[in-house]
Amino acid sequence: MAPPPLQENPVGALNPLPQVLLLRHPAQFALINKPLPDHLCHLLKPWESPLPFDQFVLAHAQSARALLASGGMPVTADLIRMLPELRLVVTTSAGLNHIDLAECRRRGIAVADSGGVYSEDVADVAVGLLLDVWRRVSAADRYVRAGRWARDGDFPLGFKIGGKRVGIVGLGRIGMEVAKRLEALGCIISYNSRKERPSVSYPFYSNVRDLASNSNALVICCGLTDETLHMINKEVMLALGKDGVIVNIGRGAIIDEREMVQLLVRGELGGAGMDVFENEPNVPKELIELDNVVMTPHNSVFTPESFSDLCELVVGNLEAFFSNRPLLSPVSLE
Numbered sequence: 281m282a283p284p285p286l287q288e289n290p291v292g293a294l295n296p297l298p299q300v301l302l303l304r305h306p307a308q309f310a311l312i313n314k315p316l317p318d319h320l321c322h323l324l325k326p327w328e329s330p331l332p333f334d335q336f337v338l339a340h341a342q343s344a345r346a347l348l349a350s351g352g353m354p355v356t357a358d359l360i361r362m363l364p365e366l367r368l369v370v371t372t373s374a375g376l377n378h379i380d381l382a383e384c385r386r387r388g389i390a391v392a393d394s395g396g397v398y399s400e401d402v403a404d405v406a407v408g409l410l411l412d413v414w415r416r417v418s419a420a421d422r423y424v425r426a427g428r429w430a431r432d433g434d435f436p437l438g439f440k441i442g443g444k445r446v447g448i449v450g451l452g453r454i455g456m457e458v459a460k461r462l463e464a465l466g467c468i469i470s471y472n473s474r475k476e477r478p479s480v481s482y483p484f485y486s487n488v489r490d491l492a493s494n495s496n497a498l499v500i501c502c503g504l505t506d507e508t509l510h511m512i513n514k515e516v517m518l519a520l521g522k523d524g525v526i527v528n529i530g531r532g533a534i535i536d537e538r539e540m541v542q543l544l545v546r547g548e549l550g551g552a553g554m555d556v557f558e559n560e561p562n563v564p565k566e567l568i569e570l571d572n573v574v575m576t577p578h579n580s581v582f583t584p585e586s587f588s589d590l591c592e593l594v595v596g597n598l599e600a601f602f603s604n605r606p607l608l609s610p611v612s613l614e
Contacts (some may be wrong), residue, residue, distance in 0.1 A: 297322040298602050301337070301344040301363070303353040306372050306594070308587040317595045321346070321602065337362050346601060348594065351375055357383040368601050370594055374398045374454070374581065375531055376611065377504040385613040392597040395609030396453045397589045398581040403457030405580035406499050406529045410446070410462075412574045413525050414439040414497075417490025419571040439610035442466030447495035449488060449512070450502025450530065451477060458499055470494065473502070488512065492519040497527065514539040523550040529580050532558040541566045544573065555580045 301324045309316055316323055324344060326336040337344075337359070344363050344371075349355050351373040357380045360366060369379060370392045384391050389595045407569060412418050415438040423435050444467050451471040459469045459482065470483040472491045477484070485491035492498055498520060502508055512526065512535040520526065526549070528535055535556040543549040544566070551572035557563055560578055567573045581587075596608045 298345050298470075299324055299340065299343045300598065301340065301356075302326070302348045306348060306350060306351070306373050306591075308350075308590050308594075311582075312584050312587045312591070313587065314591045316552055317598060320595065320598055327565070332474040334362075334381065341365070346370065346598065350377065351378050353378070355379040360387060360389065361404070362604060368392065368597075368607075369529050370597050372594060374402070375503050377531060381611070381613055390601070390607060391599075391611040391613065392607045392609050393588055393611050395593055397593055398454040398586050399457045401583050401586045402454045402501075402529050402580045403461055405555055405576065406454075406458050406501070406553075407461045407465075408529055409527045409529070409574050409576070410497060410499065410525065411441060413527070413551040413553045413572060414441060414444070416571070418574050422571075443468070444496045445470070445494060447471065447485070447491040447498045448482075449473075449491070449498055449500045449534075451480065452501065453481070454529070455501035456480075458501060464500075470584065488518045489516050490514045492524070495520065496523065497525040500526070500528040500530040500534050502530050502534065504533055508534050510534070510536040512536065512540075514543070517549055520549065522548050525549075525551045527553040529555045532556040532560060537564065544570055 298321045304327060324340050326333050329336045330411060331339065340362055342365060345365055347355065347363070347366060347370070349369060349371045355369055355378060355592040360383045362382060366389055368390045369384060371379060372394060374394050376393060379391060381391065391581045417437070420435050423429060429435070442465060446462050446467045446469055448459055448469060448471040451459065451473045455471065463469055470485060470491060472485045472488050485494070498512070500512065510533065514536065517526065526535065526540065538565060540549065540552065541564050553574045555576045556578050563575065567575065593608055600607050
């Protein structure tokens with residue numbers, strides 16, 4: 281006789297707390313030893329169940345009212361349709377490209393993101409990458425460590441920061457923090473966004489190619505959408521020119537990475553500072569070999585301070601939702 285199929289014990293009738301499905305253990309809580317909000321809701325943890333993920337979700341489909349996600353696991357339309365009682369998606373990430381927002385809008389499901397928690401930390405890394413590429417800090421460090429200073433003499437010149445024209449692609453929370461930091465260093469700021477912001481004085485370019493033509497560097501701060509996929513293409517990078525620098529702290533696929541690599545190898549682009557890549561964690565080997573490229577492993581948000589703030593925000597959004605109060609960091613689905 282075949283063994284009976286695995287079953288998940290129902291908990292809805294036994295536990296009066298509202299139920300929240302976690303797609304995986306949120307790394308932000310684990311890395312700072314922050315306890316999950318078990319006091320607030322009953323957390324459904326599929327990784328602790330013997331059931332396959334889909335079976336686990338179906339077993340709790342009638343009781344899960346909220347879902348906690350991160351960029352590592354997508355919240356697809358199929359997953360949303362499996363959860364007829366779902367009313368809220370909370371994500372721990374700044375980007376939203378892992379969530380099917382159209383399906384959330386169709387179903388009337390609220391979405392809460394990380395708000396401005398990460399903005400300052402990501403902006404710090406963006407500026408750090410740009411300074412590193414222009415002043416060749418990492419390359420100079422390797423030069424010294426390899427013993428080349430004594431053997432080969434002075435290191436090649438870097439570039440002055442003040443007076444450089446920097447175009448920011450995506451003048452949201454993070455983009456504004458980048459602009460504030462670079463302006464303090466004497467850079468001249470202009471920007472491209474979905475729409476012009478009347479409240480800021482920086483010149484606005486509706487076309488990214490025109491922004492590149494009038495900039496020494498582009499800093500990519502926008503989110504990944506169908507419209508921004510490969511928005512930074514060969515034409516844009518050629519407009520930036522052979523001395524131009526690209527910094528990306530948005531999402532890897534906003535840049536046509538294959539074209540960027542070829543332009544860097546041929547010397548038709550001046551340098552790149554990358555925290556995100558198109559096929560993470562895989563990085564093109566050509567980038568690793570180039571001295572004018574500085575890379576970090578998609579960790580621009582990794583500080584204990586931002587993770588602590590994020591954990592408080594997640595709990596605050598859940599508390600607000602289950603108390604019928606406004607979310608702390610709602611995402612507009614219009």
